[in-house]
Amino acid sequence: MSAAPQIDLTNAETFPSRRTEAWKYSDMKRWLREAPEPSGTALVGAPGPFYDLGGEAIVFANGRPVGVTDFIASGVQTLRLRFISDAVGTGHTAAARIVARPGARLLLLETHEGKGSAYVAHNKVEIDVARDAEVTRIVLIEEPEDAISVTNAEVRLEAGGRYRQTVVTTGAKLQRIETQLSHGAEGADARLDGLYLLKGSRHTDLTTVVDHRAADGTTSQLTKGVVHDTARGVFQGKIIVERGADGTDARMAHNALIASERGEIDAKPELIIYADDVQCAHGNTVGTLDESALFYIQQRGIPADEARALLVQAFLFEVIDRIEDEAAKEVVRAWLTARL
C-alpha cells in the first residue's frame, strides 16, 4: 500500500521524481540531485507553540533525539512531539514511535519548527492505536521558504480505535506530509483533516492513503487550502476498501481557493474499492474568492485586503472547527490567524 518509496537522505537514488506516479506533483529529485551533507547539532531554543498545554515531550533537534524517541500512552495523556530544524543546506532524519494502549486517550501535539535555510528534513512517525484507544494528532508546520521536508506517518488502528488528525501548514520549497493509515480491525474510526495556506512560491503536498482492511470502519476527510502568488498546493487522497471490508463508510473532501492569478492546485482523490456493501464518496472543488461576498464586505466599510483575509479565514476555519480538544483548537486558531 506504500505510496512512497523508502527515502534515505544519504542515498540520492532513493529520492522520488515526478516519474513516480505518487510523486507526480512533488518532484523531489528536481530540487535535490545529491544527498545533502548531514546536519550538525542544533539548540532547542524557544518552547514551541503548544508549550502551554503541558504534558510530556519528545524533541528532535536536527534529527538528534533530546531524550527518548518512543512513547507509550495509557490513561489520558498529552504528548508534545517537536521536530526542530536549524541548519543551512544540510540534511537530517528523525524517527519517533508512539503507542496508545487499549482504552488510552492521547493528545499528540506535533510541531515542525524550522529555522536556518535550505535544509532537508525527513521525519518518520509510527503510531499504533490499540483496541478502543483514541489518538488526536495535531500538526503545525512552519518552515523556511527554501527548505525541503518530507514527513511520513504510519498509523495502525485496532478494533474500535479512534484517530483524529489535523495537519496545518504554510509550506516550504518542497514539502510532503504523508499519512498512511490502516484500519486493521473492525469498527475503527478515522478523521484525517488538512489545511494549507501558501504564499510566495511555496509548495506543499498533503498525501493520505487509507486502507480499510476490516469491516465497519469509518473514515472522514476534509482538506482545505488557499494558495497566493505562485504557490502550489497538492492534495492526494487515496481510500482503499479491501475485499471483505463490508460496512465501510468513507468520505473525503478537498476544497481549494486560488487567490492569485498564477497559483496552482493539483488534486488527485482516489477510491479503490473491492467490497460492495460500502458507502464511499469524495468531492473536490477548486475556485476563487466569491466576488459578490467580497463586494458585500467592502460595502460595510472594510478595506479590500481585510475583506479578503476575512473570507479566507472563514473558509479555512471549518477545518480547525473540527478539532475536538478546545485548548488545542484555540492554539491552532491563533497560530493560523497570525499567518493569514
Added chain:
Amino acid sequence: MAAVKETVEAVAALEKYEHGFTSDIETEYAPRGLNADIIRFISEKKGEPEWMLEWRLAAYERWLAMEEPTWAAVKYEPVDYQDLFYYAAPKQKEGPKSLDEVDPELLAVYAKLGIPLGEQAVLAGVEGAPRYAVDAVFDSVSVVTTFKAELAKVGVIFMPISEALREYPDLVRQYLGSVVPVSDNYFAALNSAVFSDGSFVYIPPGVKCPMELSTYFRINASQTGQFERTLIIADKGSYVSYLEGCTAPMRDENQLHAAVVEIVALDDAEVKYSTVQNWYPGDAEGKGGIYNFVTKRADCRGDRSKVSWTQVETGSAVTWKYPSCILKGEESSGEFYSIAITNGHQQADTGTKMIHLGKNSKSRIIAKAVSAGKSDSTYRGLVSVHPKATGVRNFTQCDSLLIGKECGSHTIPYIEARNGSAQLEHEATTTRLSEDQLFYAQQRGLSEEEAVALLVNGFVRDVMQKLPMEFAVEAQKLVAISLEGSVG
C-alpha cells in the same frame, strides 16, 4: 401487452452474447507479423500516395522505439505483435462499390447484426423513422458506405478513409495526425503505422449534416488485429452527429483493437460522437475477448466549438480509453457522458481528459460505472486548466455501482488548476444496488435479473438520455444483456 412481449424477448436475449457468430467469408490476409514490408503491403493495397507510406513507416520507426505502457489498472496477457495478421479483407470484385456489387454473404452478416445497409430498406421502413448513413468496416476494409450521393448534395464527405486518401489527399494530409500525433502513445503509433480503414467525415462551413452518420465495425477473421482510423472535420458553423458500433465473434483467443479517432471542430462547429461498444467480452471464465486500446481525441480549435462524447461500454475483455477534448477555442466546450458496464472477468480503465487552454471554456463530465461478477472498472480522468485560460468551468460527476462481492470499482480523477479564476467541481460516489429497491421491484413480480436491469437502467439514465434515439433503445437492451448472470 406489447410491454410483456418485449420483456419476454429481452429476457430471451439475455441468454448469450448474440453477436458472437462467425461468418465464413473468404478472406485475404497479409502475411503474419509486423515489419516495414507489411506496412508497404497495406499501403499498396490501399493505393495510397507516397507521402502516406512515408508517414506510416516513420510511425513504425517511432513505435519500435516505444515501450508498451503498464500504468492502467488492467492486467492482461502480453500481446505478441509478431503473431497477428495486420490486414484481413473479405475477397471481393474490384472496381467502384455499389450495394449491388457487395458480396451477399457480407450483406447477410450486417442484416444479422441488424445494421441497415440498403438505403431502400431504410426508406421503406416505418414512416417517420430517422435515417442514418452507415460505413460498414469489416476487419481491415470498409465494405460499403450508404447515402454517399445524398450527403454529397449538401457537400458532406462521408467515405472510408482509404478512399478519402485517394480522392481528397490534401484534406486528409492537412488534418491526419494533427489531433493525435504519431508518437502520442504506444497504441497510437502502432495504429498510425498499420491502420487499415475507418471513416472520413468532412462537414463544410454552415452545414448541418442532414442525417446521423455511423460506422459499424466488425472483427471477423481470427488472429487479426483491427486498427481503424477515423477522422472527422467539422468546418465553421457546422453540425454532425456520428455513431459508432462494434461487435466481434466469440473466440478463445484475445484480439487486439487499437483505434484512433480524431475530431477537429472549427469556429462554432458542433460534433456529437456516440459509441456503443459491444466487442466480445470473453467467456464466463475470462477466456477470449477483445483488447480495446483506443485513443480518441477532439480538438476544439475554433471559438465556441463544441464536442460531446457519449459512450456505452459493455463489451471487450480489456478496455483502455479516454475520449478527450482539447479546448483551445474561446468559449469552446467539451462534454463526456459515459456508461461503463463490466461483468464476468472484464476490465475497464476509462474516462476522459478535458484540457482547458481557451478562455471561458467549459466542460462537463458524467460517468457511470457498473461492476458485476469478477470484473474491475476504473474511472480515470483529468481536468486541467492552463495559466492563460481564464473563466474556465468544469463539473464532474462519477458514480459507481457494485453488484456482488467479487468485483472492484475505482475512481481516479485528477485536477490540475493553474489559473485563479477557474471553477472546478468534482464529486464521486460508490455504492451497491439497494436491497430495498430490489425487493420492491421483485414484489411487483419482476425476476431478480429483470429487477437489476431495471434499477441499473435507472442508475445510468442521465447518460442514456444523451444518446441519439436509434442507439438509446439498443443501449438499454445492452445494459440488461451485459449484466446477465450477475445475480443469484
